[in-house]
Amino acid sequence: MYSNWRIKELKDELRKRGASLRGKKADLVERLELYDQNFNFDRPDKADNEDPKMQLPLSETYRDINSNTILPPLDKTMIRHYLCYTQKKIDTVVRLYESRHLLMARASVVGDNTFVKGYCRKTMKSLQYEVDIVLNINGNPEASHCECPAGSGTNALCKHVAVLLFGIENMVREKILLLQEVCTQKLQQFHVPKKLYTGTPVKVEKFYRRKSNPIFEPYPLKNIKKI
Structure with a gap:
């Protein structure tokens, strides 16, 4: 069966099965025949190992979360029941949220469900x-x-899911969402002196004045030999 195939076709078939592509044509044919005899070595299909995805609404339907956004009444008890975290781990997540690891949070309402999308910063990188x-x-x-x-x-x-949940809970409870601040959100302070001057005023006559430098001749005329 495989002996009539071209080398490109043999390699494409081996690539689909995750097998090695090394060797001559006879080696490729033998490798495919062994795969058929052993039922592809009981390798599961790639579709079975795919990460299941959530059915999310369109990105155009999301809106930034602010104090006017209507959110479901999420509280800390619901978060604890969903995450099954210990108190020590919850305290760690709260510190991450308070240190502004949450970059952005948006919400979209579809029927009775509210979809929340956020971006959370990694701890170390x-x-x-x-x-x-x-x-x-x-x-x-x-x-x-x-x-x-x-x-x-x-x-x-x-x-990261826990940080976003605590951000939503904080918005529901206090109408505040702690996000990472950008450089334009802080008032510039480079013109403000770091230390205040506490000394007495200095009189004008005590100011340091630069002395007037006389004309300096590197080679005075009297030292130059006349030719």
């Missing part, structure tokens, strides 16, 4: 992960997903 959370009308989290290795699937419980 200058990377960011996209986080998606679905809240029902009562505020209970129903699904979550994160781009980090620990946040795969539709029920992610990583710290």
Whole structure:
């Protein structure tokens, strides 16, 4: 069967099965025949190992979360039940949120569900992960997903999901969302002196005056030999 195939076709078939592409044509044909005899060595299909994705609304429907945004009544008790975190781990997540690891948060309402999308900064490196959370009308989290290795699937419980949940809870409770500040949000202070002068005023006659330098001749005329 495979002996009539071209080398390119043989390599494409081996590449689909995740097999080695080394060797001559006879080696490639033999390798494919062995794969057929052993039922592809019981390798699962790639489709079975794919990370399940959440059904999210269009990106155009998301709006930035502010004090006028209507959000479900999420509280800390719901967050603890969903994450199943210990108090020590919750304190760690709260410190991450208070240190402004959350970069952005947007929301989209579809029916009775509220979809929240956020970007959370990584702890050690200058990377960011996209986080998606679905809240029902009562505020209970129903699904979550994160781009980090620990946040795969539709029920992610990583710290980035927890940071976004605490951000939503803080917005519901105090109408405040702590996001990472950019350089234009802070008032410039470079013209303000670091230390105030506490000494007595100096009189004008005590100011240092630069002495007038006389004309300096590197080679005085009297030292120059006349020719």
